[in-house]
Amino acid sequence: MFNAFPAPVFDATSDTGSTGEFGDLPEWDLSDLYPAPDAPEFARDMEWLQKACADFAARYEGRLADLDAAGLLNCVQEYEAISTTGGRLMSYAGLRYYQNTTDAGRAQFMQNAQEKVTVFTAPLVFYSLEINRIEDGKLDAMLAENADLARYKPIFEQLRAMKPYQLSDELEKFLHDQSSVGASAWNKLFDETIAGLMFTVDGKEMNLESTLNLLTEQDRSKREAATRELARVFGENVKLFSRVHNTLAKEKAIEDQWRKMPTPQTARHLSNHVEPEVVEALRNAVVAAYPKLSHRYYALKAKWLGLDTMEVWDRNAPLPMEDTKTVDWAQAEKTVLDAYGAFDPRMAEIAKPFFTDGWIDAGVKPGKAPGAFAHPTVTTVHPYVMLNYLGKPRDVMTLAHELGHGVHQVLAADQGELLSSTPLTLAETASVFGEMLTFRKLLERAQTQEERKVLLAGKVEDMINTVVRQIAFYDFECKLHAARAEGELTPDDINALWMSVQAESLGPVFNFVEGYETFWTYVPHFVHSPFYVYAYAFGDGLVNALYAVYEEGDAGFQDKYFEMLKAGGSKHHKELLAPFGLDASDPKFWDKGLSMISGMIDELEAMEEENTA
Template identity: 40%
Template sequence: MVKRSKKKKELGAPEWDLSDLYASWNDPKIDVDLANCAEEAAIFESRLKGQVKHLTEAAMVAALIDYEAILEKLYKIGNYPGLLVSSDTSNEAFKSLETKVETKITEIKNHLLFFELELFELGEAEWDNLVSHPKLADFRHFLETLRQRKPYHLSFLEERVLNEKAQTSSGALGNIFQNFVSGMAFKIKVGKETKIMSETELLNLLHHPSRNVRKSAADSFSAGLAERAGLFTDIYDYAVQDYHIENKLRGHKYPEERRNLSNEITQESVSALVSASVAGMPLAARYYALKARILGISPLYEYDRYAPLKASRRVVAYPEASKIVLDAYYSFSKKMGTVVEEFYEKNWIDAKIRKGKRGGAFCSSPSPNLHPHVFTNFQGSPRDIMTEAHELGHGAHGMLSRGQHFLDYDTPLTTAETASVFGEMLVFESLKNKASSDEERLSLLAQKIEDIIAAVFRQIAMYKFEARAHYYFREHGRISTKQLNVWWNEEQQAIFGESLVLRPEHGCWWMYVPHIYHTPFYVYSYSFGELLTLSLYAKYKAGETDFEAKYVKLLSAGGSKSPNELLSAGFGVNLSDENFWKEGLTVFESFLKEAEELAKKLGY
């Protein structure tokens, strides 16, 4: 008999309240807001098109204020359907609304395209005047980043075509992938019973104490992906091709360049990060050799990566988890604690697992005029508690950045993980310090070490996988499933050395990674954020003077300065120095040494 999996225990996880955005998916105000934005955009275009190069400094300030006001309203409207679809990917009304809103927003943005394109046409002397003029000081960073994109802009008609085609090319591919994966159901036999599980439920079983259950979950997941390999490969090939076409049209010299520009980071900094991370991979192999001894298993396989240790099986109800998170944030900073508490009090979190809900976790922070929303899938493990802390770190970052205007609000991906990883570290330290035994402390250390391995080394392996795919496509075109599977296992196996074996069927696990489809080269930002924050956390633990004030200032800056400016000014960091990234790895190694000492003490 086949049964759909049911939760054994009600954990009390909340569903969010989105009524402060709109009353419901069919709220008439959505159409009213779209119509108002369309009218404002048309007026903006009729007033300024062809005139940008003639604007005085005062008129340019007024134009920028109007421009960002329209964009900010569009972000509010566009954010709402995405949140609805994430909460229930099977709801056709939600998906129809999302398509309608995306289409209308694209039409409205077409009326705004001219503005940045006409700015691109300014001469160097005119640009120098813009970025240095006192009246434009509030928009200096936006103008400087725009200037960096100037060599890669296209004509008005070409930009308009790309803008409209995004819905049916890169945007559509990402949506098809996400909706397809969210709706996938996997069969797994547990004991004598065959169950049907979602992706989230199945992957959670990779943390199950029973090795047979973990292997069954891994086998079921591999089989489910392999069964649909043709579709996943087609989607990914088209996503790579779409990215390549736009890069070629814009004149980008190498595949990562477009991502680096949006991340406001140099390839030298990325290379330093990658080199340091690859050099640190033997630490991951050392950890899994330790884990094999603790578990008494040899060899370890991919389904043993997240095998829990003896003391890590307690399921925590949501109210207790939220208290752990809040207490950890308050222990660091009253300001941070107060900000995080607001999410719980005002129901800005959706943590309850339910049918049709998208897997994973995220925080949506669309604009300074709106509070963020946090999305998780809470199942009561210590890792789920740290995930909650992670996403609430994003939320706190978004709240603290609300002092910035819209064009300086959003952070590049490279610094977007700073508050989230720091929040995780606070909760981890809290859980570890409160552990009732050495076994429990070792278990928590193991989980944290595995999380860092996933955030640093696994993401760099993904980055190298993506680079192989994109560089291969430039020379040879379409990539086969077999080739992608081989590359995936090769790059992932490099993390573990001989300490853990990835079976051939694991090669298809690239298929479920969303970022490689909708945001190429996104993944290195996770490694960037993790190692950056580990280094900052080390400064905090070492008692650096005024750390809390400097840290809150860093978060409050939002996207008003580049990562290099913010970090060099606040903490004296050089992002192109490989040794800086290695400082973060020393924190990781300290956790590993602590785990090794505890294991020895416990007789492993």
């Protein structure tokens, strides 16, 4: 089904605050999409889209099964052109909106554009339905006959994976027509509510990002004050967030029931082109590793902090010996580009325009969406990266992460609009690899054992947040959707589900302050992209295995890596990993990635023993 602007998937919520001290932070220049909201080019493309969709339906509806190979190729290419224009329109409207979600004019522009595109593209619903009615033998013969059509084979495979869950033409059209006032409307309510929340800590009023930033302060009293204020405000709004989650989970359950989806996770696995047993193997491997990863690390961190029991506001606390100076934007740019260039100069060259050509929006501004993302827009333009940069070392890693996405999206663009989009499980590959390159470069530069310890600890915490926390989030979502299937959930019900995964994943060293049970409320993934979160753990495990191959001196690794990124969504994860001798369907594969984290904790424990000897 046509989806002109899937909501950007926000990466881990970043820390924020004031921006003046970090240098000249870049802002987006969206003119590469359109000069202005009232630009004639925007109106022109909207008019073109309306006519193109109507003409497409008049030409092809009811006729796809009768087309020959050349005719089907023309049909697919026309659909691709429509997807490109629709994606361009909604990318512009969406990116403007996320710059300031509390601006009524931007919200109105976004909603009006979404409603128009939804109406205009309604005639396209038949496309995927009719493709799935083409007999297997006939489609195989056409693909064998026409090489240009065969290039789109992955698209046909993805569409036909949905064939068992396809509804009638009338129902599919109904779902399409009501989409702008269904889940997307609840997503907007969530975004606008989150962006509008204000918190008061030590007499200073600040937004969510700025308050979360205090959780990484050296001063423990500030971390505690921020945590309690977050809990207070989340608690005051928990009924609204409970309503959002109840509604979205029920809406999903109804659609899944009609489609006869066997589980709430099935649609995500299909869109990720990953087998359920692979995800289950990943989940089980991570949960089994909790004791040797998060439990062990946080017990070690408690010692460093001089604590017998850690409170939740200590989880992301800096180490006592950690340098608290901030990193200005120029240094952050140099750090990441140097790391990318050391791996391969081509990687730095691709990343450079993000800094020079207005492809990054870095500053913290009122109403700006929290977190960070890289949005590919359309293959005829370029990606845009959103950050909330505050000069923390972790913000530098977030920059490295999002630039990895950006480089991936630039390289995959040559596949064209339909084949460039990477499944979420593989979409995190380049981003996490970019983080690893940056981390390793910083580790090489470490002058003292203490500096190395701080860097290692920071990386372990990031990996725990990427792997352990995200699998715990996945378990929370699984429990939430299972419980919602039995009936309406109260805020207390959801709070209890949240807490059921916290102690298990974080370990016995933690105490959970009253109010922490509401911290599920601000996680955007649960709202925008149900069950997305396991993709982080998938990507981290995959990258750890990839990086091990790189460190072993695999011949031609860089070229193979670039070919993997260029493939976009044109290949399955088995094909992409085969040149590296890796197979994600092997349960032992995940142990390799987890052992890298465990090995870093081993090194930290060895350092601790040396200090106490």
